[in-house]
Amino acid sequence: MKFENTLACALQLDKEDKLNHLRNSFLFPQHNGKDCIYFTGNSLGLQPKNTSGEIKQVLDSWAVLGVEGHFKGENPWMHFHDKLTKPLAKIVGCLAEEIVIMNALTVNLHLMMAGFYRPTKQRYKIICEAKAFPSDQYAFASQALLHNLKPEDVIVEVKPREGKHVLHTEDIISVIEQHAGETALVLFSGINYYSGQYFNIKTITEAAHKAGAYAGFDLAHAAGNVELNLHDWNVDFACWCTYKYLNSGPGAVSGTFIHERFARDKNFPRLAGWWGNNKLTRFKMEQNFDAIPTAEGWQLSTPPALLLAAHKAALDIFEEAGIENLHQKRKTLTAYLHFILNGINQKYNYRVIEIITLANEDERGCQVSMFMHKNGKAIFDALTNEGVIADWREPNVIRVAPVPLYNKYEDVWRFGNIIENILQ
Template sequence: MAFENTLAFAQQLDQQDILKSFRSRFHFPQRNGKDAVYFTGNSLGLQPKNVKDGVLQALAEWETLAVGGYFGGSHPWMDYHLEVAPTLAKLMGAKEHEVVAMNQLTINIHLLFASFYKPTATRYKIICEAKAFPSDQYALETQVQLHGLKAEDVIIEIAPKPGEQIIHTKDIVELIQQHGESVAVVFIGGVNYYTGQFFDLQAITAAAHSVGAYAGYDLAHAAGNVNLQLHNWEVDFAAWCTYKYLNSGPGAIGGVYVHEQFATDPAFPRLAGWWGYDKATRFLMDKGFKAIPTVEGWQMSISPLLSMAIHKASLQLFEEAGIDNLHAKREKMSAFLHFILADINNSLPEKIIEVITPANEAERGCQVSIHMLRDGKKVFDALMAEGVVADWREPNVIRLAPVPLYNTYEEVWVFGNIIRQITATLF
């Protein structure tokens, strides 16, 4: 599509948008007496308006049914996690018995590593991207230490080449092949939190398997954002949070994927909890763990009621909108933002904005990260003062994430118009 940097063109795109009605189903923070231009769904998604009813219903059933709510009421708590599995499976490109909502992201990463990281004298290395999100770094460091190993001997980081911002797939594949059968696990953030790069998970997984390693991913910035096909890509395991693009609230319940090859094998090792025990005999309270023969077997404890009620309400909007529709709008909206930023750069006496998120739509999601070549914090502060809620990352990156469920093309244009005016004052 040939884009135009005009308000009229942006409004035309919004008129043609089959998802435009979903904006009214979210609460927006207010800035300068009106809805903020909220481009921070990559950090915390907005609150869906149906969340309150979902939580109030859960509270009412706790109030009226008490312990009976585990087995009765409109949504028996015993099986609450099963109610969200169908939508999660669609979002993750998985089978329903491969996904489960449980715990939170870093806890789930530790639980998965307890199953999939089994170092030996010859196969012990972990390959990850440099500058992974700190939680991932700390999880890997401590998992290695628990096995009596040293992080500097085990963890192999891959960084962008000098002068570049992103990591090329071929370089990841070559690194995996270079270390060969010494690699135990390849673990990468599916979408890099800093650059917004969406890695080629299928190619990376295939490379890991070619040397006999497991492939796992932190999908915090990918879940509800990019098109995932975890089962078909033969990904071994993954974990994600739900408070970003999945709009399930601060500290929301996380999610786990385990490929059915392992999920359906009760003998596959894992740290056990009562809630992962075989349902048919769970209440006999016997010794000797018997895993549920699905990914549910990784559950430790019963689902947190209120967090699940919020998560269920949010996922309902994804079902109504249609996941393919969301991907189509996300691709177009991101492309429009890239176009706007390029047009601004071309209008300035010198380039001061460098988009470090890949231009190739197959390598990006909602997020667009802009590297400010000068006056970055000044530009960011001015954006915030004008009602644009974005995200600043040291030393000089502004992260933006127009989200297809609630953002508009007009907002993308408004942002561009504001930053055009701000940058013009710098010369």
């Protein structure tokens, strides 16, 4: 596609965009009476307009039916989960039976590691990317301590090459092979939160299995963003939040994938709770745990109906859009942002903006991380004052993410125009 750094080009691209109408399904923060340029869906997605209606339906059932809302009404809470796994399965590429919606992301990572990280004297290491999200690092370290191991002996970080911001897949494989006999778990992000790099999940999984280790992934920045085929890639488990690209609200309920070879194994080790017990005998309150032979067998507590309602509101829009259509637009929308930013750099005799997110559409999602070589925080503050909601990461990175569900090509062009004016 031929791009131009003109408003006319951006407007034409929007005119040709068959998903452009979905923007009207979301609520935008305002700046001087107009919609902000909202480029931080990688941190918190916008609120769908139908979210309040879905939540109100739960509140109304609670008001009218009380506890009977679990079994009666238009959307009995007992079956809420069943309505969400099929649309979510399309997004992450798996069977509906391999998904459970519960808790929060780091909680679920700990629950998964309770079963998938069982270190022995020989195998005890966890391999991850350097500069993984801090919460993941804390989880790895605390799991090591729970097993009376030293985090510095357990955690192996794969670091970028000297002077680089992203990892080479061959370097990841090399580290896995180097520690093959000692590795219990390879646990990477799907997309690194800082650089925006989309890792080769299939290849990493294959390398982990070849080394005799489990392969798990934190998909916080990948779910609802990039193509995922967790079942076919043979991933052992994965967890994600739903408040970023999945637009389900601050602190929204999390999702977990457990491959069917483990989900169907009722004897696979886990931390158990009553909601993961056999549905036919759950309310008999029997002492012995009988796991549901799906990913639901990992549930602990009664599902949060209000949070599931917010999640449903967002998934309904994904169903309307079609995940393949979203991926197609995402690639073009982010490519246009790369084009605009590269054009700005070409006007200067030094590199003003270093785009550390890879340009290859198979190695990135919506997010573009801009490493600012000069006056980064001042530029970020100026963007905020102009009605651009972006994201700052120390020491000098501005993260922006044009999201195909609600961002326009015009947003990208206006963002570039604002950056140029600030630099001048």
